[in-house]
Amino acid sequence: xxxxxxxxxxxxxxxxxxxxxxxxxxxxxxxxxxxxxxxxxxxxxxxxxxxxxxxxxxxxxxxxxxxxxxxxxxxxxxxxxxxxxxxxxxxxxxxxxxxxxxxxxxxxxxxxxxxxxxxxxxxxxxxxxxxxxxxxxxxxxxxxxxxxxxxxxxxxxxxxxxxxxxxxxxxxxxxxxxxxxxxxxxxxxxxxxxxxxxxxxxxxxxxxxxxxxxxxxxxxxxxxxxxxxxxxxxxxxxxxxxxxxxxxxxxxxxxx
Amino acid sequence: xxxxxxxxxxxxxxxxxxxxxxxxxxxxxxxxxxxxxxxxxxxxxxxxxxxxxxxxxxxxxxxxxxxxxxxxxxxxxxxxxxxxxxxxxxxxxxxxxxxxxxxxxxxxxxxxxxxxxxxxxxxxxxxxxxxxxxxxxxxxxxxxxxxxxxxxxxxxxxxxxxxxxxxxxxxxxxxxxxxxxxxxxxxxxxxxxxxxxxxxxxxxxxxxxxxxxxxxxxxxxxxxxxxxxxxxxxxxxxxxxxxxxxxxxxxxxxxxxxxxxxxxxx
Numbered sequence: 001x002x003x004x005x006x007x008x009x010x011x012x013x014x015x016x017x018x019x020x021x022x023x024x025x026x027x028x029x030x031x032x033x034x035x036x037x038x039x040x041x042x043x044x045x046x047x048x049x050x051x052x053x054x055x056x057x058x059x060x061x062x063x064x065x066x067x068x069x070x071x072x073x074x075x076x077x078x079x080x081x082x083x084x085x086x087x088x089x090x091x092x093x094x095x096x097x098x099x100x101x102x103x104x105x106x107x108x109x110x111x112x113x114x115x116x117x118x119x120x121x122x123x124x125x126x127x128x129x130x131x132x133x134x135x136x137x138x139x140x141x142x143x144x145x146x147x148x149x150x151x152x153x154x155x156x157x158x159x160x161x162x163x164x165x166x167x168x169x170x171x172x173x174x175x176x177x178x179x180x181x182x183x184x185x186x187x188x189x190x191x192x193x194x195x196x197x198x199x200x201x202x203x204x205x206x207x208x209x210x211x212x213x214x215x216x217x218x219x220x221x222x223x224x225x226x227x228x229x230x231x232x233x234x235x236x237x238x239x240x241x242x243x244x245x246x247x248x249x250x251x252x253x254x255x256x
Numbered sequence: 257x258x259x260x261x262x263x264x265x266x267x268x269x270x271x272x273x274x275x276x277x278x279x280x281x282x283x284x285x286x287x288x289x290x291x292x293x294x295x296x297x298x299x300x301x302x303x304x305x306x307x308x309x310x311x312x313x314x315x316x317x318x319x320x321x322x323x324x325x326x327x328x329x330x331x332x333x334x335x336x337x338x339x340x341x342x343x344x345x346x347x348x349x350x351x352x353x354x355x356x357x358x359x360x361x362x363x364x365x366x367x368x369x370x371x372x373x374x375x376x377x378x379x380x381x382x383x384x385x386x387x388x389x390x391x392x393x394x395x396x397x398x399x400x401x402x403x404x405x406x407x408x409x410x411x412x413x414x415x416x417x418x419x420x421x422x423x424x425x426x427x428x429x430x431x432x433x434x435x436x437x438x439x440x441x442x443x444x445x446x447x448x449x450x451x452x453x454x455x456x457x458x459x460x461x462x463x464x465x466x467x468x469x470x471x472x473x474x475x476x477x478x479x480x481x482x483x484x485x486x487x488x489x490x491x492x493x494x495x496x497x498x499x500x501x502x503x504x505x506x507x508x509x510x511x512x513x514x515x516x517x518x519x520x521x522x
Contacts, residue, residue, distance in 0.1 A: 007281055008344025008362040010358055011337055011400070015359040018397040022374030023362075025381055077269055086262040094511055095270055099502055102277075105476055106496050109483055117279075117292035132274065165470075186365075194367035197460065197483035211369045218373055218465065223380065230373045241365065 003125035029173065029227035042228035052213055052229070061212040062124075062199075063192035066131040067139075070188050071181065073132070074139035076235070079173075081140070093144065100137045107134060108198045115202075122204040130202040131192055137186040138191070146180030147173075180243035190237055277500055284493035291488070301494045316491065319478035326388070326463075326474060327456035334452040337396065338403025339445050343437070345404065346411040360405075363398045371398055372465030379466065386468025394466040395456045402455060403448030410444035443517055450510050454503055475499075504505035 033039040046052050080086045081093050099107060111130045112122070143178055154176065158168045196211035210233060217226035261449050280291075284302070288295045305316070309411075345356055365372060375394045379386050418440070421433040460476035467477065475495075 005344055005347040005349075005352075007340050008348055011344065011404075013343035014337065014397070014400075015356070015362075016264050017377070018375070018393065019359060022378040023370075023430055025377040026374050029377055073269065077266060080262040080266055083262075086259055087266065090511075090515070092266055092270070096273070096506065098504060098507060099273060100505060101278075101454050101458065102500060103476060105460045105479060106499070109479065109488060110280045110496065113291050113488065114276045114279050125310075130517060133276070136269070136273065151466065158379070190367050194369045196369060201483060211367070214369055214373060215464075218376060223377065226373065227377060230370055233367070234370060237365070237367070237370070 030231040052138035070139040078143035138187040142183035319473040323474040331452040334399035342407035368461030376465040399452035406448035407444040
């Protein structure tokens with residue numbers, strides 16, 4: 001039995017090489033100048049780079065708005081899907097989750113084409129719309145999962161003890177579904193900040209998000225600055241994850 | 257009343273969610289070069305893909321081929337690595353187990369861009385010339401965690417004594433693995449493989465950063481370049497439709513299998 005625990009060793013080495021080392025390298029490159037000497041100038045450059053700063057602000061704004069809209073639209077949907085009295089069909093659940101597995105780039109292009117055909121001007125509005133399209137399933141799924149596993153006897157007990165349906169929801173169901181909500185926020189907020197390509201297509205290059213700046217710098221061989229921007233994003237990811245008690249286990253059920 | 261309202265809401269969201277996909281699918285059955293023009297029903301665009309009669313069609317065909325080869329190799333290797341590792345992790349205890357599970361979670365939490373940039377820097381740092389191999393390695397690194405998580409529950413459901421019994425009855429460890437362990441884990445491995453395959457098929461950002469400058473195109477990077485040139489090549493409409501359909505079928509198979517095995521358990 002003890003020998004089989006060694007079977008994890010190759011993967012451990014693989015993870016160190018292809019996950020840990022690359023992340024360490026982001027930090028290393030971010031703190032290096034072109035000649036390999038230590039410097040903080042890449043990081044400090046971000047704080048004086050008005051272009052990057054405004055993009056950063058826009059990204060956070062769009063991400064917050066997108067997350068809020070997804071939560072407002074997604075929570076009721078997850079609630080309905082998880083309620084056996086309101087929804088008996090498993091197919092609808094699968095239909096909601098399917099888009100998660102379809103290339104976001106393709107879905108985005110399809111959405112952008114649809115906007116074009118109907119004559120909408122591409123800009124902030126279409127960006128938000130497209131983002132909600134792309135990320136709504138990522139909000140619904142974790143909340144649905146938590147609601148489905150929730151012990152119904154709590155809300156039944158609350159109702160028996162005289163709570164109104166609104167009270168049951170506000171005092172029992174909602175607090176118990178918080179883990180799902182934080183997973184959902186995590187899965188919508190972070191990808192929105194970091195997407196590239198998607199925002200360009202949805203706004204006809206008018207609005208850039210943070211991921212795009214990283215990509216532009218890396219592609220024009222500004223590796224150190226690109227790494228510094230990635231590092232800033234990593235810090236934000238770390239903070240959000242800690243803030244939300246980052247545990248995505250609800251989401252990672254393997255099968256959908 | 258409440259139920260009707262709830263159902264209406266669900267279906268309204270679904271209609272909105274699927275509108276762009278359905279729209280593309282409908283207009284894949286007409287010849288018009290501009291999207292939104294209906295010039296009569298036709299399979300012309302589908303024929304063009306398979307006969308290579310697309311403007312720059314060779315590029316598109318090569319991109320499809322690359323995408324499938326990369327997805328297949330990445331999924332196969334991930335399934336092998338992930339299954340072996342899941343068995344290992346399952347038998348680990350304490351801090352070692354926690355550490356490797358934590359590391360296993362990182363690629364799933366990391367946004368694509370970070371995964372892409374970090375691997376790009378790795379290959380630059382190691383002076384590893386980027387191309388096919390680096391893309392496949394990158395895909396293995398973000399696919400394997402999903403295989404591990406698909407196989408782990410199956411290990412939990414398994415009776416550990418069966419494997420020991422096989423050994424006691426004279427099976428070599430290799431035989432016990434092949435005849436006892438693998439058949440029990442197969443459903444998890446199949447789910448893991450399908451998951452890894454679709455993840456790889458879907459990936460854009462990681463491929464974009466790790467493909468180097470040798471002109472390697474996958475479908476995603478091809479579509480990206482195409483859309484940047486302004487307007488989608490019409491042949492991408494039937495192609496997207498086909499991909500949507502394939503993924504749809506794969507996922508439905510996977511979910512039906514899951515539902516069946518759940519039922520069996522009960």
